[in-house]
Amino acid sequence: MAQDTLQTAGPTMALGLPATPLRRYVLDYRGYRMSLDRPRRRLEVPTDVVTVALAFEGTMRLTDAVSPAPGISFGSIAAGLRRTATIAEHAGVLHGLAVSLTPQGAFRAFGPVAGELGGQWADAGEVLGPRLGRLAARLADAPTWPARFALLDDHFTALLADGPAWEPDVAWAWHQLRRSWGLVPVGALVEGTGWSRRRLEQRFREQLGLAPKQAAGILRLQRTLRLLTAPDERLARADLAALCGYYDQSHLHRTFRGMVGCSPREFLASRRSATTLEPADRVIGRITSAVLDADPS
Template identity: 55%
Template sequence: MTLLDGPLTVARGTLPDGGSWQTAQAGRCRGYRLHLRGGRRRLEVPTDVVTVVIGLSEPLRLTDAIDDRAVLRAVSPVGGLRRTATVAEHQGRLEGVSVSLHPADAHRLFGPVLGEAEHSWADLPDLLGRPARRLAERLAEQTDWARRFRLLGDFLTVRIDQGPRWPAEVSWAFAELRRTGGTAPVRDLVQGTGWSRRRLETRFREAVGLAPKQAAQVVRLQRALSHHQSGAGGFAETAAVSGFYDQAHLSNTFRATTGCSPAEFFGHRASAEPAAEPADRVPNLVTSAVLPQSG
């Protein structure tokens, strides 16, 4: 399992108000350093990867986009697979590193704890204890992104390699959902695993954090976002290509997941300042939109 499976790239920019940003990417590791004049609110849509953040500055406030009673304030949040989007807020001075993990690797790192926290997030030190706090201290001592990524990669790889593996049946079912863009019927997953429907749903939820039908919806939404972002067609075509009945089905599902329509989401992305920091936190996925500041 390799986290640093790509070259290091660094991007930076300045904003008209004097703020600045810098991002770095190598494989599945991402670094960020923001010095903005004001706060940021970002809508983070569900994805089929687990994001682990090691913050080196101020905490993030995470709020469920549908149920605003679900809130976490953490410097180093971990987000498992979720059915609903997250609104992430900070005050403008932010630095840290993050890594995008396959859910199977996240399960080996954290065990089933994320699978039991479908509607919430966790703080990394609460999951890994003192080693996580020491990792943050070591990362803060470095200013070079390559060294930071190597430290993070070494820390995670050892623990992932020692962790429990998914059952083979879960691995196959999850891969099948990805292969089909989330359109594989649950009955086909039942037949392919040789389990009963109840056993499949129980074991899949324990390992992944969502039931198969819920995970399929996340994969379909990501397929729809990527298709529309590519400019290959309007929302009606996007719905058809992505396994939704029609455009209304796509819009209703998207609103129930994120609190806004697909058109509103892409409108937020389009209205971002030209020099703003990159919107998406995971390479090759459409994950985020900068929202207007509330109030």
């Protein structure tokens, strides 16, 4: 297990990579300890990642970035695949860790409840049971981040050893979507699986938590973000729109705003203007976040 720690005058962040046999299902571990004199807000964009965050201290308030409603406060959180972005805010004090899983890993670790998490946030203990609560207590008592990550390796090795697997046709269809960054038409997935469109959608909702079209939209968004933030890419916006599967630049902007709650330009400006030393992105290999100004209200 590889481990790295970033310590500044403010937050302490620790990154752990799971043991090699787990990496098909578990992407990484992130430890954090913050003691700030002001609230911190982050915009978390849709990704193809299921997150379980275990809090040792502090709570997080989550709000949908596209359709704002009163925020919901959580200690430990389980978050499934979501088509719209989330604004996550805490008061400045937060200590805990997050586990990032692939959709396959979440289903294998937690069973059908992983599909039920689609589009939702939930209290991790209520959804994932008392076993997770016992693990959180052991993690809080562990003396170092490497010791905590080793406990997580043991926990997920046991969970994944005999957990349920996706149906082969779901795995095949998801691979086609990921390989093409969401550009494979749903009709081609229907033809390839031999299922009806209705059955394909039902299986995706049961095992990923979203329909194939929604999952494809997340993958297209992730490719768009990756190209927009790549320092060596200088694509014209029209070319970028076509490459990522949008009809034109206007279609890209409408879709981006409908999923993230702001324009691409505003999202990039938030990432550039952030003064915090903590990493912008919370999952290796994904564009996940922008740090926002504190809410003036």
